[in-house]
Amino acid sequence: MIRLDELTKIFDTPSGQVVASDRVDMEVPEGEICVLLGPSGCGKTTTMKMVNRLIEPTSGKIFIGDTDVTKQNPIELRRTIGYVIQQIGLFPNKTIEDNICAVPDLLGWDRKKSRARAAELLEMVALDPGTFLKRYPKELSGGQQQRVGVIRALAADPPVMLMDEPFGAIDPINREVIQDEFLRMQGDFKKTIMFVSHDIDEAVKMANRIAIFDAGKLIQYDAPDDLLAHPKNSFIADFVGGDRTLKRLRLITVGDAMMSDPPTVRAEDTLADAAAKMEEHGHISIVMVGPKGRARGIVYLSDARGAKGRVGENHKKLPASINAREDLRTAVSMMFTHDETSLAVVDDDGFYKGYVTQRGITHLLGATYRDA
Amino acid sequence: MARNPHTAALDDLEADNVADGPPVGTLKAGVNRMAGATRTLAALAEGKAATAWRWVLLALVFAAGAWAWASGLLPSMYDLREDIVYLLDQHVRLVLISGGLAILVGIPLGVWLSRPSMRRYAEYLIQVLNIGTTIPTLAILALSMSILGIGTLPAIFGLFVATLLPIVRNAYAGCQSVPPHLIESATGMGMTPMQILMRVEIPNALFVIFAGVRTALAINVGTVPLAFLIGGGGLGELIFQGIALNDFAMMLAGAIPTALLAILVDFLLAQSQFWLIPRGVNPLR
Numbered sequence: 001m002i003r004l005d006e007l008t009k010i011f012d013t014p015s016g017q018v019v020a021s022d023r024v025d026m027e028v029p030e031g032e033i034c035v036l037l038g039p040s041g042c043g044k045t046t047t048m049k050m051v052n053r054l055i056e057p058t059s060g061k062i063f064i065g066d067t068d069v070t071k072q073n074p075i076e077l078r079r080t081i082g083y084v085i086q087q088i089g090l091f092p093n094k095t096i097e098d099n100i101c102a103v104p105d106l107l108g109w110d111r112k113k114s115r116a117r118a119a120e121l122l123e124m125v126a127l128d129p130g131t132f133l134k135r136y137p138k139e140l141s142g143g144q145q146q147r148v149g150v151i152r153a154l155a156a157d158p159p160v161m162l163m164d165e166p167f168g169a170i171d172p173i174n175r176e177v178i179q180d181e182f183l184r185m186q187g188d189f190k191k192t193i194m195f196v197s198h199d200i201d202e203a204v205k206m207a208n209r210i211a212i213f214d215a216g217k218l219i220q221y222d223a224p225d226d227l228l229a230h231p232k233n234s235f236i237a238d239f240v241g242g243d244r245t246l247k248r249l250r251l252i253t254v255g256d257a258m259m260s261d262p263p264t265v266r267a268e269d270t271l272a273d274a275a276a277k278m279e280e281h282g283h284i285s286i287v288m289v290g291p292k293g294r295a296r297g298i299v300y301l302s303d304a305r306g307a308k309g310r311v312g313e314n315h316k317k318l319p320a321s322i323n324a325r326e327d328l329r330t331a332v333s334m335m336f337t338h339d340e341t342s343l344a345v346v347d348d349d350g351f352y353k354g355y356v357t358q359r360g361i362t363h364l365l366g367a368t369y370r371d372a
Numbered sequence: 373m374a375r376n377p378h379t380a381a382l383d384d385l386e387a388d389n390v391a392d393g394p395p396v397g398t399l400k401a402g403v404n405r406m407a408g409a410t411r412t413l414a415a416l417a418e419g420k421a422a423t424a425w426r427w428v429l430l431a432l433v434f435a436a437g438a439w440a441w442a443s444g445l446l447p448s449m450y451d452l453r454e455d456i457v458y459l460l461d462q463h464v465r466l467v468l469i470s471g472g473l474a475i476l477v478g479i480p481l482g483v484w485l486s487r488p489s490m491r492r493y494a495e496y497l498i499q500v501l502n503i504g505t506t507i508p509t510l511a512i513l514a515l516s517m518s519i520l521g522i523g524t525l526p527a528i529f530g531l532f533v534a535t536l537l538p539i540v541r542n543a544y545a546g547c548q549s550v551p552p553h554l555i556e557s558a559t560g561m562g563m564t565p566m567q568i569l570m571r572v573e574i575p576n577a578l579f580v581i582f583a584g585v586r587t588a589l590a591i592n593v594g595t596v597p598l599a600f601l602i603g604g605g606g607l608g609e610l611i612f613q614g615i616a617l618n619d620f621a622m623m624l625a626g627a628i629p630t631a632l633l634a635i636l637v638d639f640l641l642a643q644s645q646f647w648l649i650p651r652g653v654n655p656l657r
Contacts, residue, residue: 052560078562089557093575093653103561136652153561162560 002028002051002160002192007060009046020046022216023060028209031190035203038213039239044196047213048162051194052081064160079106082153082161082191086168088145090137096122096148097133103156114155121151125181143174150182154189163195167202179205200240204228204247212236225251229368245365246329254331255324257364258345258354264289265299267312274311275304287344287352288315295321295344295352321346324353331356448621455610460629463606466524466599467637470531471592475585478536482543482581483574498544501537509534509595517602527604535592542584546577576653582645589641593634597626 009021020043028034036044049055051062053074062069069077090099097118098105104114119129125147137145146167153161167175183206186193197203203210204224211221220232228244228251231237240247263281265274265288278286278301288297288311297315307314320334321344331343335358342357440446449456485494509530516530550573558568574581600608607626614623651657 054556054560075562075564078560080562081560083557083560085553085557085560087551087553087557089553091554091558091572091576091652093572093578093650095652106562106567136650138652 001030001063001065002034002194003063004047004051005061005063007047007050007062008058009043009050009055010058019043019216021050021057024216024218026211026218026221028192028194030192032208033186033193033195033206034209034211035195035197035207036211036213037197037200037203037239040198042213043216044211044213045164046216048164048194048196051160052078052083052162079103079156080158080160082156082158084149084153084161084163084166086165088149088169090145090148090152092137094136095133096135096137096140099137099148100152100155102152103158107156109156117155118151121154122148124185125151143170143178146170146178147181150178154185154191159192161191161193163193165196165198168197168199175202182206201247201250204250212239214239225368248365249329249332249361250327252328252364253324254322254326254328254343254345254356255353257328257331257356257361258324259356259360260354262287262352262354264293264352265311266291267296267310267315269311271299271304271307271309271311271314274299275301275306278304285342287318287355288312289352293352294350295346298344318344320344322356323348328356328361332358332361445621445624449625452610452622452625456607456625456629459605459607459609459626460633463596463608463630463633466527466531466596466604466606467589467593467633470528470596471535471589473528474532474535474539474588474592477532478539478584478588479543479581481536482540482545482584483547483569483577485540485544486547486573494544498541501541504533505537505541509591510598510601513595513598513602522603524604526602527599527606530602531592531595531599534595535588538588538591539581539584542587543577543581546580546584547573549580550576575650578649579645579653579655582641582649586638586641586645589637590634593630593637597630 004024004026007021007024008019011018011020022043024043024047026034036048038044046055050057051064051069053069057070064081090096091102094102097115100118100121101109101114104117119133122129122132127144127147132140132144132148137148140148146169150163150166153163167178170178179202195206197206207224209221210224210227212219212227214235220227220236222230225248227236228240228248231240231244237244263277263283263286265277265286267288267290274286278284278299284301286299286301287295288299290296295318298318299311299315303314303316319338319340322331322334324345324347335341335343341359342355344352345354345356347353437446440449484490485497512534513527513530516526516533520526520529554572554576555568558572563571596604596606597608597611599606600612607630610622610626611630612626614620614626646654646656649657
């Protein structure tokens with residue numbers, strides 16, 4: 001847990017005093033990612049750098065767990081906090097192995113133990129230890145370097161991590177991959193993380209909570225969905241963007257928006273039965289499932305009504321189906337691609353679980369505005 | 373990372389010293405020459421044409437030797453062997469003492485100037501040093517003599533000063549060129565200032581520092597023969613006396629060992645530069 005208590009930083013500059021952080025009060029709960037977000041010069045980086053005392057606060061307190069870090073020895077403090085920066089800062093003179101072991105070496109870990117740990121961490125980010133341990137940073141691509149930068153911060157297993165726009169300098173495709181990789185590792189490690197970003201999409205993707213800063217003040221501190229649904233003022237609304245409701249699509253899984261226990265037909269059913277089932281539910285199509293419940297095809301009401309024969313001979317290929325774990329953004333995109341208003345939802349094994357409709361999605365997103 | 377720290381270091385160095393071309397020119401030329409030499413050697417090791425050239429070269433050397441012998445040059449040089457050995461010993465001592473002292477003083481001084489606490493004064497001091505490097509080495513020796521009299525001491529002092537400047541300048545420039553984010557990252561992970569200096573700054577500045585040492589010792593070895601003029605001894609004695617007496621053999625007896633020594637020193641430094649600097653920060657590897 002990281003708790004900031006009335007944290008303030010005032011810089012003396014030749015043109016007068018600048019308040020970089022203005023009485024910031026916030027708490028990052030254990031094991032959560034908190035993204036500090038805001039335009040340049042809003043004080044987010046200053047606020048974060050006070051936590052490992054790269055910047056000394058003017059006033060206020062910082063607690064990690066129950067310890068007031070402003071009273072701790074800064075060198076020892078920093079060894080217990082993982083630190084990742086945008087420029088990565090791998091040491092060009094050291095091999096990847098020695099880079100990863102930098103903090104364990106400072107802490108005087110046993111060499112064998114730290115080297116084994118380096119190999120283990122490299123495997124977690126899908127870099128082959130045999131190939132990479134003895135390489136030098138200049139022999140790695142930008143994306144590979146940043147992966148090493150992240151695992152270097154994790155090497156000594158610090159409970160808290162500070163990340164300063166860690167994925168900002170990586171191309172968009174690699175950034176997505178590294179973000180996903182990092183979220184997967186965070187799922188195992190459950191670190192308490194303060195993460196500075198200026199990218200709202202990254203924040204929405206990574207954060208358990210987002211803190212938006214402006215001119216040194218913490219304006220709003222909320223879960224991503226609340227922030228997007230209920231921006232506190234026009235500054236936040238502008239900052240998160242006019243398409244903020246669309247951004248919320250990312251936060252909701254298909255499983256959440258799905259209608260479960262859908263009506264189904266089997267290959268041996270007659271078309272008349274299928275049509276009756278659709279009319280009963282008010283649907284214009286129905287999914288045909290196999291003997292064990294896998295989605296096999298689709299029958300449209302227009303084809304089934306008044307027709308003779310069995311479903312097995314008259315069904316059409318399922319235009320698209322989506323995994324329940326995907327987010328709604330993917331679902332909507334798929335609907336647009338296939339010109340469909342509903343999608344069949346399947347689980348990892350292809351079993352038909354339910355369906356999502358455009359109407360259902362708009363209704364779900366709208367619910368939070370109606371409540372307010 | 374947009375900037376390659378190593379080439380950036382060299383670029384910075386170049387930008388720093390537009391005013392005084394020779395040392396930096398030497399530095400870059402040195403790097404290029406060495407890369408060139410490595411390539412040439414590689415090429416030599418291969419083609420058959422190279423083997424032929426080697427024979428031609430050997431034949432030329434043999435012919436020159438035969439001519440030298442026949443004309444009486446070699447025998448008269450051989451007569452000077454005791455002088456050569458004695459003066460070479462003196463010569464090497466001058467190089468080792470003045471060069472060694474310059475390295476021992478110059479690197480720490482340059483590193484110290486690059487500390488944040490010295491930032492305010494460093495640029496001025498470096499400017500003074502830059503002016504210092506423009507003074508011809510002969511003039512430095514003369515100035516040294518006018519203060520310390522004649523003998524070994526003023527010679528060593530003069531050589532020391534002439535050697536010191538490029539070392540300090542490169543040590544300073546090398547440390548300055550270490551990217552700030554490396555230092556931020558080292559600080560952020562909990563290194564003490566001393567650890568940052570020893571584990572991050574110096575290793576990453578090492579190539580530039582080494583380049584300074586190489587330039588400086590090239591100047592040093594090139595200046596040592598002049599030490600004779602202020603009573604410092606060394607192989608310059610044979611060269612200058614040979615010129616004065618129009619004694620070709622005596623002149624060569626001084627000049628050839630001097631030249632060989634210069635080549636040897638540069639070769640040794642180039643080798644240690646190649647092997648001692650970690651691969652990650654060594655543009656040559």
